[in-house]
Amino acid sequence: MSKVMIMDHPLIQHKIGIIRRQETGSKDFRQLISEIAMLMCYEATRDLKLTDVEIETPISKMTAKELAGKKLAVVPILRAGLGMVDGMLSMIPAAKVGHIGLYRNEETLEPIEYYCKLPKDCAEREVFVVDPMLATGGSATAAITMLKNKGVKKIRFMCIVAAPQGIERMQKEHPDVDLYVGALDDHLNENGYIVPGLGDAGDRIFGTK
């Protein structure tokens, strides 16, 4: 069964409180999504493996540490996931970036795929899939299935606000994928929006409503 890590860092909680407010405009919303992604990336990379490496400082030789294991990639689910990429890259600047385009059909809530461009060597990388919202879980599970079909073996999923239903679906369909969640909310409303949530993340990031 996958691990679910709900963020308890005060800075993350404070910033999520601001993006939830309906009066927060696109400029601040975008900036805060990026800051939250950066802080969540810091927390979600705590268990990356290190290896010893012999180096020379200007003063002497020493055994330093460097990241071991698979190289990393960040894969945002378009559109809203784009808002998290800068924050992720500020922590892991050498990561490659893939893009998966999905939108939810407003009636059926089923994800519709419209784009997929991944790094050539993505199967050899550890992938962080990012999307601010995990609602029914349809988009995240579909994106992860697409990555697995391309041969990706090690995947983590990061979202800022999740509904219990989405977490349940992810754990059922992808029990090997650990989940990093900024805040776990109460339920979904009849339109598939997270309650209390923050509204439509894509529209708020890009000012399309």
Ligand SMILES: O=P(O)(O)OC[C@H]1O[C@H](OP(=O)(O)OP(=O)(O)O)[C@H](O)[C@@H]1O
């Ligand atoms: O868990 P789900 O029920 O699939 O809902 C979550 C998805 O819905 C939103 O995207 P949306 O379809 O609004 O597309 P957008 O990012 O282009 O606005 C959000 O960014 C997720 O991708």
Ligand SMILES: O=c1cc[nH]c(=O)[nH]1
């Ligand atoms: O609450 C929700 C649910 C899906 N997508 C969003 O952007 N917000």
Ligand SMILES: [Mg+2]
């Ligand atoms: Mg949207």
